[in-house]
Amino acid sequence: MSLLTLAVSVPGLKPPPCCESINGGGDCKKASTLQLAVFFGALYTLAIGTGGTKPNISTMGADQLDDFDPKEKSLKLSFFNWWVFSIFFGTLFANTILVYIQDNVGWTLGYALPTLGLAVSISIFLAGSPFYRHKLPTGSPFTKMARVIVAALKKWSLPLPTDPTQLYELDSEEYAKNVKFKIDPTPTLRFLNKASIKTGSIDPWILCSVTEVEETKQMIRMLPILVSTFVPSTMMAQVNTLFIKQGTTLNRRVGNFNIPPASLVGFVTASMLVTVVLYDRLFVKIMRRWTKNPRGVSLLQRMGIGMTLHIMVMTTASFMDRYRLSVARKNGLIENGGQVPLTIFILLPQFILMGAADAFLEVAKLEFFYDQAPESMKSLGTSYSTTTLGVGNFISSFLLSTVSEITQSHGRQGWILNNLNASHLDYYYAFFAILNCVNFLFFLFVVRFYVYKAEVSDSMDVLAKQLELMSSVKESNQQQLKPSLVQ
Secondary structure (H helix, E strand, O other): OHHHHHHOOOHHHOOOOOEEOOOOOEEOOOOOHHHHHHHHHHHHHHHHHHHHHHHHHHHHHHHOOOOOOHHHHHHHHHHHHHHHHHHHHHHHHHHHHHHHHHHHOOHHHHHHHHHHHHHHHHHHHHHHHHHOOOOOOOOOHHHHHHHHHHHHHHOOOOOOOOOHHHOOOOOHHHHHHOOOOOOOOOOOOHHHHHHHOOOOOOOOOOOOOHHHHHHHHHHHHOHHHHHHOHHHHHHHHHHHHHHHHHHHOEEOEEOOEEOOHHHHHHHHHHHHHHHHHHHHHHHHHHHHHHHOOOOOOOHHHHHHHHHHHHHHHHHHHHHHHHHHHHHHHHOOOOOOOOOEEEEHHHHHHHHHHHHHHHHHHHHHHHHHHHHHOOHHHHHHHHHHHHHHHHHHHHHHHHHHHHHHHHHOHHHOOOOOOOOHHHOOHHHHHHHHHHHHHHHHHHHHHHHHOOOOOOOOOOOHHHHHHHHHHHHHHHHHHHHHHHHHHHO
């Protein structure tokens, strides 16, 4: 962020302002190689830093709550709700105040403020480091998984023993000494169990423990779920691209103030913040009575609700753009691409629905990949969640260019043009709605065969009973305390 702030502040690191020409256009000089290197170097450094911090900070935060303590375990069920709430609260600040500062004051202050905020955050993080619960590194999870796969391939011709106890496994005392968790063998992905067949060799690339095999299985079992989240992540990319570009074609004036189209993203954030609070404080309590699940609904069910909302988002966006195009056609604004006499607030339904969808899907996705990952691979599990966002942006770019090229072939008018009044974003959004429906069916298919990892604290049922017992004891103590207070 410091380098990015310098890139928009120091005269030698940014291109000179454009000079107005006689015909009203702008005469702009190209950025030099140094200026481009500094600017893009800052962006790529920021991307690398974000990729390193996001999966690890959320994982470390969740690790501060003990799975074996009923009270802390119950708090952990809400951790990711409030974690995402805090993330998007900062996003709301960026999409409102910072966007206004960048448009009306300048980019220097617009980037200097988040740079200062990041410096304060780092200071707070370092100050709290002595009080955190730290887990010692246990080696690369990719190396562990690779050893299991290689060992299984080397012994692919060996028959599996009928008795699972004949497979190689460390003593329970060894796991207890190293504060690790022993996992029993499962029947799924049985081929990998061959990595634990004893052959006399203790080479880790030939012989792996049952727990190591099961950890690898857990990461592999989540891959189909990971793939099913690529399309919803692609939908999120539309918010910062086509949704905002739609806003530029509409009337943005409110009194004497022009609303920046990018600030509409703030409605996504605000909607998500409200939905997360309602979900955690109201929805979970209501559903818990019906399902007896301390989470209210399972993580995969929550993801399914989010995917259903994504279908509604794209369907709504398609109808809204069809209405916008009909008004543009009536006012003869198709060819010249003029401003459509409609308020920008007609786009609010799709922005608000997107925020609600994210509150269900994104939070559940983050918690699911953390919760279902093995204890020694939590950061890798959390990175599954952030990986889907990156893949979604790549898919979005691919679909945009591909659909644009196909729809403009053979002299036809394309769906996606620079002039949105002559485009057909309504068709493009309808295509996304259909794509979401197909992806939802794929999600239902893979969920049908997914088996949840056993809870560390025995089970969610045990946790529910413990919490219920704690609540009844508390009520009993209060009842006993009342007579003494009266006396």
